Amino acid sequence: NAGVMQNPRHLVRRRGQEARLRCSPMKGHSHVYWYRQLPEEGLKFMVYLQKENIIDESGMPKERFSAEFPKEGPSILRIQQVVRGDSAAYFCASSLVRNEQFFGPGTRLTVL
Amino acid sequence: KNEVEQSPQNLTAQEGEFITINCSYSVGISALHWLQQHPGGGIVSLFMLSSGKKKHGRLIATINIQEKHSSLHITASHPRDSAVYICAVDGGSQGNLIFGKGTKLSVKP
Numbered sequence: 001n002a003g004v005m006q007n008p009r010h011l012v013r014r015r016g017q018e019a020r021l022r023c024s025p026m027k028g029h030s031h032v033y034w035y036r037q038l039p040e041e042g043l044k045f046m047v048y049l050q051k052e053n054i055i056d057e058s059g060m061p062k063e064r065f066s067a068e069f070p071k072e073g074p075s076i077l078r079i080q081q082v083v084r085g086d087s088a089a090y091f092c093a094s095s096l097v098r099n100e101q102f103f104g105p106g107t108r109l110t111v112l
Numbered sequence: 113k114n115e116v117e118q119s120p121q122n123l124t125a126q127e128g129e130f131i132t133i134n135c136s137y138s139v140g141i142s143a144l145h146w147l148q149q150h151p152g153g154g155i156v157s158l159f160m161l162s163s164g165k166k167k168h169g170r171l172i173a174t175i176n177i178q179e180k181h182s183s184l185h186i187t188a189s190h191p192r193d194s195a196v197y198i199c200a201v202d203g204g205s206q207g208n209l210i211f212g213k214g215t216k217l218s219v220k221p
Binding site: 033035041042043044045048056059089091100101102103105106108 | 145147153154155156157160198200208209210211212213214
């Protein structure tokens with residue numbers, strides 16, 4: 001039973017480019033959460049999705065960031081026109097309804 | 113004031129020592145989580161608690177709902193326990209977590 005998978009593990013982008021981060025939840029899990037960990041800071045909630053629905057996006061920056069979790073395929077966190085301040089580790093987690101969340105290994109985004 | 117406060121921020125211990133990390137929160141919660149983040153960055157869920165006490169190997173987690181406080185204990189600490197330990201609470205109706213800033217533990221041989 002594979003755990004939560006994220007890819008890529010490391011992503012380098014230049015300012016102004018787009019970043020796409022993927023998260024495949026554990027088998028049977030239909031709830032996905034995205035969290036961001038800025039350098040030297042704690043984890044912060046970004047968005048909570050179920051299949052084809054955004055449930056809570058209260059932690060998402062208002063511009064440039066979007067997330068989806070289609071019926072088929074992984075959840076995608078998309079960052080348009082990246083800036084240096086977007087450099088961080090992005091973690092996703094998956095769960096059954098209100099159960100323990102299982103975290104992926106994270107994607108470390110570096111914006112040059 | 114953060115909604116989730118951890119103490120200490122940093123902790124250095126000798127191998128074999130008993131370790132306690134504390135977490136206090138100010139919001140109503142349905143569950144509290146203890147997470148471990150290794151130097152490589154990966155996050156492992158250690159415990160999810162809504163009341164009482166849980167034990168897994170050398171790790172023990174307790175929670176006092178009335179006092180809004182939880183503790184993580186490590187018995188017979190080992191250098192491989194060196195990591196950042198993060199307390200997180202599930203306070204909203206949607207299940208997203210609010211995190212403490214973490215406690216960086218270093219266990220010396």
